[in-house]
Amino acid sequence: DVKVTQSSRYLVKRTGEKVFLECVQDMDHENMFWYRQDPGLGLRLIYFSYDVKMKEKGDIPEGYSVSREKKERFSLILESASTNQTSMYLCASSWGVQGSYEQYFGPGTRLTVT
């Protein structure tokens, strides 16, 4: 079974802190994604990566950055956390090109910024 793990299920941070969310997948998937999930808004893509060291902005990249130094690991960084970044963050991975295959999701990290 494909397994996608995220470093924390729940995280509480203060405004202005630098926050790291880590995601690891164990199925050698080329593609990895970070989404945020908010009620009534569905899943919104923050960043994705289709290869090591390659990244592309999604629909809402402002305030976030990412790092992918190894194929299995994709990190989301909040450079200076703000209260409007309080949300559920989902990591996902997939293989293949151009969305032909399904994504596998991690359990999510519920981040609260106070």
Add this chain to the structure above:
Amino acid sequence: AQTVTQSQPEMSVQEAETVTLSCTYDTSESNYYLFWYKQPPSRQMILVIRQEAYKQQNATENRFSVNFQKAAKSFSLKISDSQLGDTAMYFCARSTSGTYKYIFGTGTRLKVLA
């Protein structure tokens, strides 16, 4: 704009009955992939069913089936013999040609009643 619309924010169904969740989308592409994902309360999102747009035949997975109407850009999910374990948020998604991105709807919260 590329959108996926789920017009039913919440639904409920009695155990053992059938329910249909609607999904419509906007695209000018001829080939793409459509997905239904299930997110049970506090659990990971998982794939329910996948449909390739160039295939006429509707996909089926056990009690789950889709009604794919390509011309109408409609992709509804039918759950037969509903079970308590089907209680979840359901997301419709589609791939985007030429990119690695997926577009998600805002979700339908389904509650199966005993």
